[in-house]
Amino acid sequence: MGEAQELFDRILLAQRRNNVAASAGDHAFLLERVALDFADRLAGIKRTFPVGLNLGAFNGVLSRHLRSCERIGMLVDVELSVEMARQCDGPCVVADEEFLPFSDGTLDLVLSGLSLQLVNDLPGVLIQIFRSLKADGLLLASMLGGETLKELRHAWLIAEDEIYGGASPRVAPFANLRDVGSLLQRAGFALPVVDLDRVQVTYSSPLALMQELKGMGASNILNARLKKPVTRALLQRVCEVYHQCYGLDDGRVSATFDIVNMTAWVPHSSQQQPLKPGTAHARLADALGVKEMPAGEKARR
Amino acid sequence: MSNRERVTAVSEKNSPQGVTQQSDESIVDPKLLELLVCPLTKTRLIYNAQTKELISKAAGVAFPIRKGIPLMTPDAARQLDGDEK
Numbered sequence: 337m338g339e340a341q342e343l344f345d346r347i348l349l350a351q352r353r354n355n356v357a358a359s360a361g362d363h364a365f366l367l368e369r370v371a372l373d374f375a376d377r378l379a380g381i382k383r384t385f386p387v388g389l390n391l392g393a394f395n396g397v398l399s400r401h402l403r404s405c406e407r408i409g410m411l412v413d414v415e416l417s418v419e420m421a422r423q424c425d426g427p428c429v430v431a432d433e434e435f436l437p438f439s440d441g442t443l444d445l446v447l448s449g450l451s452l453q454l455v456n457d458l459p460g461v462l463i464q465i466f467r468s469l470k471a472d473g474l475l476l477a478s479m480l481g482g483e484t485l486k487e488l489r490h491a492w493l494i495a496e497d498e499i500y501g502g503a504s505p506r507v508a509p510f511a512n513l514r515d516v517g518s519l520l521q522r523a524g525f526a527l528p529v530v531d532l533d534r535v536q537v538t539y540s541s542p543l544a545l546m547q548e549l550k551g552m553g554a555s556n557i558l559n560a561r562l563k564k565p566v567t568r569a570l571l572q573r574v575c576e577v578y579h580q581c582y583g584l585d586d587g588r589v590s591a592t593f594d595i596v597n598m599t600a601w602v603p604h605s606s607q608q609q610p611l612k613p614g615t616a617h618a619r620l621a622d623a624l625g626v627k628e629m630p631a632g633e634k635a636r637r
Numbered sequence: 638m639s640n641r642e643r644v645t646a647v648s649e650k651n652s653p654q655g656v657t658q659q660s661d662e663s664i665v666d667p668k669l670l671e672l673l674v675c676p677l678t679k680t681r682l683i684y685n686a687q688t689k690e691l692i693s694k695a696a697g698v699a700f701p702i703r704k705g706i707p708l709m710t711p712d713a714a715r716q717l718d719g720d721e722k
Contacts, residue, residue, distance in 0.1 A: 347712065387672065410668060421706050427669040431709040435676035437700075442672055 342456040344508070345557045346416065346432060349454060353394075353417030353553035360395040360420065363551035366535065366593060367394055370449040370478050371401035373533070377476060377599065378405055385445035385474070389414055391433055391465070392451020396424030408445065417553070433461050438468040445469075448477035450595070453484075453510060454557065462523035472604035475525065481510045482532060482594030487582040488545065495573035504562035516596055525600035526607055533595040538588040542578040543571075545591050665705050675700075676709050692717070 356363075386409035390399045393413035403411055403426060413424040414431050421430045431437050433448075433455050446465050455461050465475055489507040496503045511519075513530050520528040539545040549555060582589050601607060621628035675682055675693035682691040682700070690699040691707060698714035699721075700707060 350710075410666075412669060412672065416710065418703075418706070418708065422704065427666045429669070429673065429707050429709055430713065431676060432711070435709075435711055437673050437676040437707075437709040439672070439674040439679060 341559050343559060344454055344456050345559050346434070346454075346456070349553070349557045350417045352555055352557065353415075354419040356551055356553045357395065357417060357419035357423055359551060360423065360553070361397065363548055364394065364397045366552075366595070367397050367449050368401070369533075369535065370595065371398045373478070373597070374398065374447060374449070374476055375401060375405060377597075378402070378407065381407075381474070383407065385409065387443050388412070388445035388447060389438070389443055389468075391436075391446060391448035391477070392416070392454075393420070393424050393428070394449070394451070395420050396426070396428075398447065398449040399424065399426055402447070411445075411447075420553075434464075436461075436464045436468060440467045441470050443469050444473050446473070446475045446477070448475075448479070450478060450480055452477060452479040453481060453508065458511065459519050459522060462519055462525075466523045466525060466602060469602045471602050472606060473602045475520075475598065475600045478533075478595050478597045479511070479516075480593060481516065481596035482512055482534075483592050484510050484594045485591060487578060487589070487591055488542070490581065491542065491574045491578040494577045495570055499567075499570050499573060505558045505560050506556060508556075508558055510594070511596065513596055516598055520598060520600045524603070526603040528598065528600040530596060530598050533597060535593040535595060537591050537593060538584060539591060540588055542575045542589055545589065665702055665707065669707075673707060673709065677711060677714075690715070692721075 353360075384407045388408050388411045390396075390402075390411055390413050393399060393415040396413055396415075399411050399413050402408060411426055413421065413426060413428040414433070414436075415421040415424065415428065416430070416432055418430050421428050429437065433451065434457060446469060452458060452461065462475075469475065485507045492506040493503045496506075513532055517528055517530045520530070537545075539548070578589055582591075584590055619628060670684060670691075673682055673691065674680060675696050675698075677698070678693060678695040680693065680695040682693055684691055685699075688699070689702045691702065691709075692699045693714075696714075697717045699717055700709050700714050702708070
């Protein structure tokens with residue numbers, strides 16, 4: 337029985353990131369946004385985190401923003417690409433998110449900015465994160481999800497279908513909000529909160545968007561990708577379709593990035609718990625100012 | 638998983654004089670080393686200061702440390718020879 341092929345080529349991802357590491361800072365605007373958002377969210381949490389991880393550290397931009405936070409002690413950058421890791425300025429480990437080198441119950445905080453959308457086994461990674469955290473430890477992560485790059489996906493699909501009579505996978509599939517919430521619960525996390533931050537970015541042309549993605553080291557790493565070069569005619573048609581469908585009045589084009597934010601805790605007795613059914617001290621009917629009915633009976637209109 | 642243990646640093650008493658003087662950028666934060674376990678087996682690692690490697694006996698591999706950064710990916714690991722195990 338053959339092994340099912342993995343979705344992403346993670347070795348290729350490391351190579352792509354190595355190649356763009358030198359200028360990674362020029363293409364980190366989404367991560368900077370995530371960093372500011374994380375700083376905001378952590379500001380509202382009144383506790384300290386002596387040991388934290390930043391999973392998928394990219395060039396360390398997220399940690400640079402968050403190391404100034406007094407409540408975080410040691411923040412360790414974990415990055416797949418060696419060249420990216422060399423750009424990080426704090427304690428740093430080269431590791432794959434799918435093979436975390438941390439023992440059980442040692443961490444107080446796991447941060448992750450825009451990297452979990454590229455793992456093959458998200459449920460497995462969440463379980464590994466859960467185990468490496470202490471009781472009452474916090475996971476604060478964002479990943480690209482939802483309708484991210486829907487315009488580019490659509491343009492490639494139309495153009496390839498017209499020219500080749502069929503489409504190949506160009507833009508990775510992304511998880512939706514609801515799936516992420518249930519995966520967090522399945523991994524064992526308590527109090528999971530998932531929200532979406534939609535960022536609309538405009539570019540001078542579809543090519544400029546593709547250049548930016550390349551600069552992020554985010555070019556296609558799908559194992560099922562078409563491994564032959566893109567012809568000039570195909571690329572031209574992609575740009576035409578993109579302009580036609582998603583062009584703006586000023587000649588620029590728009591691209592969607594959906595950032596899925598997740599906050600979840602390892603269960604601890606100090607966290608709020610639901611009461612047992614039947615232990616309420618006040619009636620719901622009193623609070624609503626209505627007459628109480630036995631269960632199953634229809635309210636009269 | 639009760640067999641998950643922490644890294645223990647091996648003392649450098651066997652290393653020849655001078656080897657302990659490392660250049661600044663090759664020094665790994667000892668607090669960081671304490672956190673690490675083998676990514677494949679989640680068991681403890683032994684730090685070899687001479688070869689600058691983290692050795693996982695359980696997996697039979699050694700993870701190199703380059704310029705102060707431990708390389709803990711499965712493809713960076715070196716298979717241990719028979720007598721190293």
